[in-house]
Amino acid sequence: MKLLKEKIRQDALILDNSIIKVDSFLNHQMDIHLFNEMGKTFRDYFGWGVQKIVTCEASGIGIATIVAQYFGCDVVFAKKEASSLTDDNFHTAPVYSYTKQKESLFRIDKRFINEGDQILIIDDFLANGEALSGMISLVEQAKAQVMGIGVAIEKGFQNGGQMIRERGYNLKSLVIIDEIQNNKLIFRE
Amino acid sequence: MKLLKEKIRQDALILDNSIIKVDSFLNHQMDIHLFNEMGKTFRDYFGWGVQKIVTCEASGIGIATIVAQYFGCDVVFAKKEASSLTDDNFHTAPVYSYTKQKESLFRIDKRFINEGDQILIIDDFLANGEALSGMISLVEQAKAQVMGIGVAIEKGFQNGGQMIRERGYNLKSLVIIDEIQNNKLIFRE
Numbered sequence: 001m002k003l004l005k006e007k008i009r010q011d012a013l014i015l016d017n018s019i020i021k022v023d024s025f026l027n028h029q030m031d032i033h034l035f036n037e038m039g040k041t042f043r044d045y046f047g048w049g050v051q052k053i054v055t056c057e058a059s060g061i062g063i064a065t066i067v068a069q070y071f072g073c074d075v076v077f078a079k080k081e082a083s084s085l086t087d088d089n090f091h092t093a094p095v096y097s098y099t100k101q102k103e104s105l106f107r108i109d110k111r112f113i114n115e116g117d118q119i120l121i122i123d124d125f126l127a128n129g130e131a132l133s134g135m136i137s138l139v140e141q142a143k144a145q146v147m148g149i150g151v152a153i154e155k156g157f158q159n160g161g162q163m164i165r166e167r168g169y170n171l172k173s174l175v176i177i178d179e180i181q182n183n184k185l186i187f188r189e
Numbered sequence: 190m191k192l193l194k195e196k197i198r199q200d201a202l203i204l205d206n207s208i209i210k211v212d213s214f215l216n217h218q219m220d221i222h223l224f225n226e227m228g229k230t231f232r233d234y235f236g237w238g239v240q241k242i243v244t245c246e247a248s249g250i251g252i253a254t255i256v257a258q259y260f261g262c263d264v265v266f267a268k269k270e271a272s273s274l275t276d277d278n279f280h281t282a283p284v285y286s287y288t289k290q291k292e293s294l295f296r297i298d299k300r301f302i303n304e305g306d307q308i309l310i311i312d313d314f315l316a317n318g319e320a321l322s323g324m325i326s327l328v329e330q331a332k333a334q335v336m337g338i339g340v341a342i343e344k345g346f347q348n349g350g351q352m353i354r355e356r357g358y359n360l361k362s363l364v365i366i367d368e369i370q371n372n373k374l375i376f377r378e
Contacts, residue, residue, distance in 0.1 A: 023298060024301070028268065029264070029265040029301045030257075030264045030265070030266070031263055032258060032262070032263055036258075057247035057250075058246035058250060058268070061250040061251050062254040062264065064251075065219060065224065065250075065254050066258075069221060069225075069255075074218060074220055075218070075221065076218040076219070077217065077219070077247070077251075079217065079247070108217075109212060109217060109218075111213065112213070112217065
């Protein structure tokens with residue numbers, strides 16, 4: 001996606017040749033015009049039939065709500081709990097965060113995903129795929145269908161994207177960064 | 190706001206005569222059509238001139254992003270950190286949560302609120318006003334101006350709304366619940 005690439009080129013900060021900071025437009029301050037363009041791109045790619053969008057707190061929520069407008073559907077976001085206490089009313093999945101170096105528990109109330117629902121999963125970043133795997137698990141525990149997975153930025157030099165595609169999911173990353181060389185980003189064409 | 194009141198009457202769960210659960214449309218599953226109607230109502234009330242919306246993670250983010258479309262502006266959300274470590278790059282404010290019975294630290298990168306910015310603060314719930322006070326503090330530390338504060342649901346039987354209004358802020362709550370009697374909600378007219 002051209003606009004997102006331009007935005008990354010202009011505004012992303014690169015730290016230590018491995019960390020890409022996009023907090024000025026994606027996951028702290030949020031560029032609503034850009035999110036709308038992302039919504040159009042996802043709609044063109046995934047087409048119709050999405051009945052609900054699933055995302056996770058916190059930075060997925062803004063993108064997911066704007067994207068939902070292009071599918072005419074609602075959003076449910078997985079809550080991240082520090083505790084590992086399970087509760088029969090929730091689907092739960094343990095998710096390890098490499099950034100925060102700790103495990104948390106994703107949970108969604110069972111009332112909000114129904115058997116057979118056609119679900120689009122949306123998130124801001126894909127690196128190791130831990131968060132996406134957690135969301136896929138929540139959807140499939142509910143016997144709903146993962147119609148597709150839409151991600152703003154995939155770090156192609158980590159293995160999450162490959163792992164998700166090999167599992168057979170229809171994954172669309174708007175931008176894939178394959179490498180960081182001397183603090184310069186190499187995009188996949 | 191009529192639609193929000195109807196939605197609350199239909200779908201809210203009332204627990205122990207004091208807790209109002211609106212997770213089926215406001216803060217877990219999110220009703221995007223409703224959020225758009227909320228956006229229109231806030232725009233009609235606050236008029237033009239809003240340059241940025243400030244909210245806090247997690248459940249404020251969805252509402253804020255949709256509302257931002259009606260003001261043609263971007264959103265920045267305060268992050269909640271468990272630690273009380275301060276960092277010179279951030280405005281910070283300690284916020285006590287009565288629900289979770291613990292204090293967290295709200296923080297916003299100093300790059301994202303500028304002196305003189307006209308800010309609209311948006312949140313889903315107003316009870317004791319702790320979260321709003323934290324966000325007001327962040328905005329005012331940046332020498333920006335709180336143009337207004339928009340809240341979906343105010344619990345009129347707690348003191349946050351009165352406190353915020355007495356401090357002189359232009360607070361608009363879309364619905365105010367004044368009382369819960371025998372598990373029935375009494376709205377302020």
